Amino acid sequence: MSDKNEQRIDNENLNTSKPHLLIYAHYYDLASTAQIIRDLAEGMLESFRISVICVVPSYLGPIEEKWKKKKYYFETINGVEVIRVRVPEFSKDNKLSRVPNILIYFFRAMWITKKIKNIDYVMSVSQPPILGGLLGVWGKWTKKSTNGQHAKLIYQIQDFNPEQILAVNYSKNRLITNLMMLLDKFTCKQSDLVITVGRDLIETLNNRFSKKTKQFPKTALINNWIDEKEIYPLSYSNERVLAFKRKYQLEDKFIFMYSGNIGLYYDLENLIKVIEKLKPGTKTKDGREVSFVFVGAGTILNALKEYVNQHQLDNVVFIPYQDKADLIYSLNAGDVHWCVSAKGIKGVSCPSKAYGIMAASKPILGVLESGSEVRCLIEDTRGGLCCEPGEYDKVEENIHWFIDNAGSSELKAMGSRGRENLEKNLTRNVSVRKYAEEILKL
Template structure:
């Protein structure tokens, strides 16, 4: 039997961290173990900013998780709303990963994602050079395009430098893998008439065997609803990162108009936000100031509880801020479709997930910042019979089972890497 090729993955976060990219990379790595000998370089568990004491005594920690070798880097703790502490944390990972590259032996392939922005790509180039390996650059989000879209920085020098460095990483890659048709176009537009790096599209996924529809009477779903005050309510849920790229600060102002809303059968309409992120405190403050008893905030859920939290929502948000089309693809959609839930999409026309919602028929959508249409969508869902909502959600599940399963995407990754 031929010896397996060796694949090094740079992953800012990896399980047990709850970052969506960390979960995807875990399933990707474990799903390709029949083809590759895989090592992951990542940080110690720290997605929410704090670090357990057992990870504070050494610079590096070696583990093996489900057959994947994992080399963890100790990084400083951080506060998500403090830019300086976040930068220190990210740089701790970047320079730690560069040093850790010398601890993992010979590699045939180096795989890096676009997180942290710009630095993820540069790590891949570094690994390619140090290991004399083929470099696969997986772009989940384009930067500086994303930075520009949300106005995080307007410094032209910084933005120009970011673009130069990320184009540099693209050009040095042997293959770029993006996660949406609109992201492929963004890569092509970056290079215009010049030589575009080799690129393929492979959709993200969620494990459809782990996340699937449950009956409303399921004990886990009932317990979740009771625990967080959702019992006997009509729940419109947002699940995921409560961060900069989703326009949630304005969407909550629309939600305010539904303070006393009920469905046709008299259920109170509740808007539940499950997760954490850089603007959570702002939303909490707005809820308190406006006394919004129709808004609830629920902590991030462990992966084992995700099936219950997703099934506890009657309708789910899938939103992006204006300007994110072609820049980022909200992976949360795959979990919503897997759970068989109807989707209220606030997404630019032509974006990957808007196309998926339209094609599968599992929800309604409108353009970001079109608050009148967002309000109209909420009214439509509130006034739709539950049986019709379930049919809508079922369409998303059926489409996912046909075209967007984990096994299909993971197999494509392995095939494309082995072609290099």
């Protein structure tokens, strides 16, 4: 890194009286967790001076040529100083191709941390698994505030690992998973505050530690959120919503929509077999043809496409990720939205896509374990129908209920109740304020 860039970091960190918060975030673009971190960083600028260390834009794997020339890039995004680390490209179809991407981010983030002075607080995120948390420990150990004290560490857990890996049989190597557990527990112990995004995740955290000694890390529950001013209900006749439907031949269709990461943790390969039972041409009682729409990308997208082609499921449509500015139109195009997790994900992960669905005032078809945070939110508000992962007959029954009640006032009321609760309790401002308050109390 040039002397000019080093001087830039030093000068900018000294030109403020606000406490300095450094955030390690693997992604700061496109992915749902990345959007949460970006909202959080920008929302806390009134309380903190904020720097973020992340990778160059690469969530889908490929990297544009403009991000391949230097090891580090520096930019200011809406008041947040962003330091981007160059990493190798990867393929979402190849698990091992992610390893160099993650490791190079880890070591380059460690190195660039040395160039940033006067850090009061360090926040790390549980992505990438284990290493995201360990970056926070590195920051705490190596950075000091202006008064000479070590930085306080806040560990934000979006997903628990190795519990998530074990839940979906991603790895059966107990040596590796035991080491992962040991390291992540170490991060939790080193943290001055652990923030989780669900009541069931708090329980998982406490179960990691001895109930006899009661040596639990200090914790706080702060829900994820959606910006209710960016995502909100639109009429079916809205021109941009209609344009989205026309683009993908979805006019006059009753749409079951899945929007988000098409990955390992959602049991989609079995749910597509449930969808197969509803033959193409199935219609609702109000005469609309039923379509199942998947918006997004991920590790099992190609497998789903292959299954759909082999079984000639003409009522299934795949659509690429939508730009953030267009998400409001795609979400509003759906009549019912899936919110699903594989069995074993309770207390391990919290599907944030639920907040966008609620913001758009849409009913939810939930396949979620009892007691999980999002299922509790859906059931508390009567915002949809839920069943357990693996209860495929019940999934089919719930699909038919929505088909039979298409266009009814009850479907509209389900969505409205979810939106009302979100406006009261799950907005960006509410959650960001809680983060700032909890951090400043340390």
